[in-house]
Amino acid sequence: MSLRLRLLLLIGVSLSLLWGGVTAWTLYNLDRQIRNTLDQRLSMSAQMVAGLISQNAAAWDAAAKGNKRDTLLLPAGKGLACQISSLRGEVLARTAHTHPDATRSEALGFTDLTINKEQWRSYTTEAFGLRVTTADRLSERNQMLHDVLFATTLPFMVALVGSLLLLWFGVKQGLLPLEKIRQALAGQAPLTLSPLSTQHIPKDLLPLVSSLNQLLSRIEQTLERERQLTSDAAHELRTPLTAIKIHLQVARITEGEEAKTALDYAEESVARLQHTLTQLLTLAQIEGDFCWDDGQSTSANEILKLAIRDAAPQQPERVQLGAIATAQLALPQALAVTALRNLLDNALNYSPANSVVRVETQRLESAMCFSIIDQGPGLQPAELALVTQRFWRRSSTKGSGLGLSIVAAIAKRFNGKLELSQHENGGIKATLHLPIQR
Amino acid sequence: MRVLLVEDNELIAHGIKAGLRAHQFTVDSVASAAMAEAALATLNCDVLILDLGLPDEDGMKLLPRLRAKGIVLPILVLTARDSVKDKVMALQRGADDYLLKPFDLDELVARLHALQRRVAGRCVDLIEDGPLKLNPATGNVSLNEQPIALSRREMALLAALMQAKDRILSAEQLKDRLYDFSEEIESNALNVHIYHLRRKLGGEIIETIRGMGYRYGGVKQ
Numbered sequence: 302m303s304l305r306l307r308l309l310l311l312i313g314v315s316l317s318l319l320w321g322g323v324t325a326w327t328l329y330n331l332d333r334q335i336r337n338t339l340d341q342r343l344s345m346s347a348q349m350v351a352g353l354i355s356q357n358a359a360a361w362d363a364a365a366k367g368n369k370r371d372t373l374l375l376p377a378g379k380g381l382a383c384q385i386s387s388l389r390g391e392v393l394a395r396t397a398h399t400h401p402d403a404t405r406s407e408a409l410g411f412t413d414l415t416i417n418k419e420q421w422r423s424y425t426t427e428a429f430g431l432r433v434t435t436a437d438r439l440s441e442r443n444q445m446l447h448d449v450l451f452a453t454t455l456p457f458m459v460a461l462v463g464s465l466l467l468l469w470f471g472v473k474q475g476l477l478p479l480e481k482i483r484q485a486l487a488g489q490a491p492l493t494l495s496p497l498s499t500q501h502i503p504k505d506l507l508p509l510v511s512s513l514n515q516l517l518s519r520i521e522q523t524l525e526r527e528r529q530l531t532s533d534a535a536h537e538l539r540t541p542l543t544a545i546k547i548h549l550q551v552a553r554i555t556e557g558e559e560a561k562t563a564l565d566y567a568e569e570s571v572a573r574l575q576h577t578l579t580q581l582l583t584l585a586q587i588e589g590d591f592c593w594d595d596g597q598s599t600s601a602n603e604i605l606k607l608a609i610r611d612a613a614p615q616q617p618e619r620v621q622l623g624a625i626a627t628a629q630l631a632l633p634q635a636l637a638v639t640a641l642r643n644l645l646d647n648a649l650n651y652s653p654a655n656s657v658v659r660v661e662t663q664r665l666e667s668a669m670c671f672s673i674i675d676q677g678p679g680l681q682p683a684e685l686a687l688v689t690q691r692f693w694r695r696s697s698t699k700g701s702g703l704g705l706s707i708v709a710a711i712a713k714r715f716n717g718k719l720e721l722s723q724h725e726n727g728g729i730k731a732t733l734h735l736p737i738q739r
Numbered sequence: 740m741r742v743l744l745v746e747d748n749e750l751i752a753h754g755i756k757a758g759l760r761a762h763q764f765t766v767d768s769v770a771s772a773a774m775a776e777a778a779l780a781t782l783n784c785d786v787l788i789l790d791l792g793l794p795d796e797d798g799m800k801l802l803p804r805l806r807a808k809g810i811v812l813p814i815l816v817l818t819a820r821d822s823v824k825d826k827v828m829a830l831q832r833g834a835d836d837y838l839l840k841p842f843d844l845d846e847l848v849a850r851l852h853a854l855q856r857r858v859a860g861r862c863v864d865l866i867e868d869g870p871l872k873l874n875p876a877t878g879n880v881s882l883n884e885q886p887i888a889l890s891r892r893e894m895a896l897l898a899a900l901m902q903a904k905d906r907i908l909s910a911e912q913l914k915d916r917l918y919d920f921s922e923e924i925e926s927n928a929l930n931v932h933i934y935h936l937r938r939k940l941g942g943e944i945i946e947t948i949r950g951m952g953y954r955y956g957g958v959k960q
Contacts, residue, residue, distance in 0.1 A: 536792070539819040540748055543840040547754030550844040554761050563757055570750050 304479070308472045313465055320461040327457075328450055335446055339437065340411065343424045347435040350383060351428035380441030384434045388427070413439075478503050482510065494521040533692045537577055537701065544570035573701075580703035583639065584691070587710040599634040601625060601662060601669050601737075607634075608641035609660075613649055620645065621657045626664035629738040632715040637735060640711045643704040644673045644731045650699070652677035652728060668717065668734040675728040685721055708733065740855055740875065740895070741784040741916050744768035745775040746817070747794050751840075755788070755817075758844040763878055763891050764851070767919045772796035779810060783915040785858070786851050791818040791829070799828060806833035813854035817842065852876040859902050866901045871940070871958045873898055882958065887939055892917045896932050900945060900955040909952040 374397040384395040402416045414421045414436075423436035478501070485497045496514040499507060548567035552560045602625050609620045630637050648658040652675040663670040680688065687693045689709040692702040705719075712719045718734040742759055746752040747770045756766045767782065769775050772793045779787070787805075791798035798816065805814070815836040816829045826837045836850050852864055852875060859866075864876040870883040875898050880887045889897065899908060899916045910929055917932070918924050933945055933953070946956040 535821075536819045539840050540751065543819070543842070544748065544750035544754055546841045547751065547758055547844060551754055551757040551761060554844075555757065559757065559761075563754070566750055566753055573750075 305472055305476055308476075309469060312468050312472075316464050316468065317461060320457060320464070324454060324457040327453060331450060331453060332446065335449060336442075339442055340422070340424070343411075343422065343435050343437055344426070346383070347424050347426045347433045348428075350385065350435070351426055351431065351433045354385065354431055354433070355429045380438035382421070382423075382436040382438075386432050386434075388430055388432060393431070478506055482506070482513075486513070489517075492524070494518075494524070530691060534581065537692055538574065541570045541574035541577065545574065577701040577703070580701045580707065584703055584707050584710055587636065587707065587714055599630040599632065599637055601628045601630055601671075604630065604634065604637045604641060605660065605662070605671075607638045608645055611638065611642045612645035616655075619649060619655065619657055621659045623659065623661040626662045626669065628664050628669045630669060631736040631738045632711070632717075636711050636715075640708045640733060640735070641671060641673075643708050644671075644733060647704055648673050648675035648677070648729070648731070651675065651695075664737070665734070667736060667739070669737050671733045671735070673731045673733075674724050674726075676726060677728050679723050679727050679729055680721075682723075685723070688721055689719065740786065740851065740898070741765040741782075741919075742767070742786050742788060742851065743775070743778055743782060743784045744788045745770075745772070745793065745798070746788070746790045747771065747792070748790075751790075755847070759848070759851075762844075762848045763875075763894060764848075765895065765915075765917060765919050767921075770794070772798065772801045775801065776805070779805070779812075783912050785812065786854055787812055787814045788847075788851075789814055789816050789834070791816060791820055791825070799825075799832065802829065802832040802834060813858055815847075815850060815854060817847070849876070866898065868901060868955075868957060871901075873901060882940060889939065890932075890935070892932050893936050893939075896929075897936060897940075897944075900953065903955060905954065907948050907952045907954045913953065 374395065382396045384392060386392045402414070409425050409427065412423050412425070414423060420439035421436045422439055422442070423434050425432060425434040427433075482497060482502075489495070494517045496517055497510050499510055499514075502510050545567050548563040548570065552563040552567065555563060605622065605625065609617060609622075613619055645658065645660075652658065656676040658676075659672075659674045661672040661674075663672070684695070689705045691706045694700050694702040705721075709719045711717070712733060712735070715736055717736060718732075720732040722730050722732070724730040740763075742764050744752060744755055744759075744766055746755065746768060749770075752768045752770070756768055759766045767778065767784070769778050770793075772795050775787075775789070775793075789798050789801070793801070798818070802814065802816075813835045814833060815838060816834040817838050817840060818825070818829075819840040821839050829837055835854055838847060838850060855875070856862065856864055864874050866873045866875065872881045873879075873894075875894075878889075878891075878894055880889050880894065880897065895916050896913060899913060914924060914929055917929070936944055941959055943956045944958060946954045948954055
């Protein structure tokens with residue numbers, strides 16, 4: 302449900318209930334008051350007639366005693382009747398044009414009658430030997446009641462409709478800044494995210510807009526990085542592919558030794574392509590949610606042995622091990638071996654042939670620290686900052702440029718740490734912290 | 740045709756060199772922008788093939804610098820950068836052609852020939868002088884409609900002389916067309932090729948200008 306609809310429903314229903322309740326209450330009270338007032342008027346008019354007669358009782362007495370008198374007919378208003386009779390029941394006077402039954406009453410006080418499908422309400426009183434009855438036609442009474450009630454209800458209804466209209470307009474205007482933000486977000490091109498304008502935005506929405514802008518800029522950076530990565534990856538895959546293609550074409554148009562050399566080069570290019578693809582896949586798996594848990598216990602000692610066997614199968618003597626601290630590592634064996642092997646690979650490949658690479662370990666409180674120190678030419682401080690970037694490498698022909706990215710990704714995934722620094726002997730000191738089981 | 744290849748990936752450079760040599764080109768390759776500049780300063784070559792991602796400098800920066808130095812030879816950019824922006828920028832900065840990796844060897848060869856004949860002011864591959872016809876792209880030579888069998892170097896020598904028309908080419912210039920840096924040249928190699936050409940096409944085909952070099956002399960009508 303939209304915010305606007307919620308607001309409209311919430312306030313609109315509350316307003317309608319409130320106004321409706323007040324109107325109903327007013328109408329109920331008014332109805333009762335008017336009926337009482339009209340009844341009072343009926344009884345007062347009967348008593349007034351009786352009072353008037355009492356002023357000239359002698360004339361009425363004579364009239365009452367005379368036997369052969371015609372009934373006196375009184376003029377009367379529409380819907381109103383009156384009858385004066387003797388206590389014996391003889392009608393002395395009554396209003397003209399009204400049905401005689403309307404004022405024929407047996408009991409004193411108020412009575413409701415139905416005559417010729419018309420409803421009457423009458424009041425009878427006795428005074429000075431006369432019985433006076435006055436009656437109202439109820440349809441007249443109800444008509445008047447309706448008129449009064451309608452006149453009272455109308456302003457309430459107009460006010461209610463007016464409030465609802467104002468409410469609709471107010472909510473629409475009030476939510477306009479939100480609508481503007483929505484439009485600005487919906488109008489973002491998928492490839493270029495631009496920050497939202499903070500002009501004409503109410504103060505209480507500013508935190509929201511600035512959070513949105515921060516998010517947008519983070520997404521933009523991620524997108525840019527991904528674009529760069531895709532372009533780099535395309536370049537990295539195209540280069541060996543180009544070499545494969547050209548050597549195969551050369552092999553086709555040449556013969557003998559030349560063709561054989563071309564095929565050898567093509568095979569070497571395939572091997573490089575395969576290496577790059579494997580590294581990319583490993584990196585994607587480490588950074589993705591691939592499950593690595595192989596359930597194997599991973600002692601630091603064993604991992605080092607495996608990594609050295611993988612990195613220097615021909616010359617294990619080039620790796621010089623210091624004292625190995627014992628610890629169980631809290632990460633899958635395959636990844637720990639990959640990380641250490643990549644560091645050893647770099648150390649062995651980028652230092653003089655037959656030079657020694659030193660490996661030291663140290664057990665810290667919550668991590669195992671592996672230090673790998675080579676005797677190579679080292680790196681410039683600017684280069685040190687770049688080494689873990691994907692596809693970065695010193696010369697464009699050696700390696701895939703992903704080895705250290707993989708180590709850094711493994712360290713990041715398991716809350717470890719990778720640091721590279723210039724060692725005092727000129728080589729590189731790589732320090733890898735891996736978490737240990739407690 | 741002599742080509743200078745600037746490519747830092749060893750495997751690709753090997754492949755292009757082998758492929759172009761198989762198509763009768765003379766190829767030298769260097770692996771950096773600095774080496775390319777040094778080579779251009781000393782070498783007589785007809786076309787430059789330039790990779791953009793060089794280790795010491797981006798090829799995109801090297802391009803305008805070469806043009807500013809007054810180097811007019813055709814430059815073909817050979818790169819994996821496939822965006823329209825890169826293509827436009829390279830062409831605007833002085834490249835004459837742009838080819839994407841991975842490419843077909845045949846296409847590279849055809850483009851190099853196209854660049855070459857445009858520089859020579861021709862619009863077809865055929866070099867003609869009366870009854871003598873030479874097609875540098877296919878390597879076919881004919882005299883009076885009769886095909887003549889020439890070796891790769893004889894072919895390159897004849898093409899260089901015919902393209903130069905009346906200009907005199909020195910022995911050094913001619914050797915540059917025939918041999919790349921990696922090849923060992925015997926002292927009389929050029930004379931041997933000239934001897935063979937004269938034997939196959941007539942003695943007046945190449946004039947020897949004493950102390951200066953050689954000139955195309957034409958064929959007997």
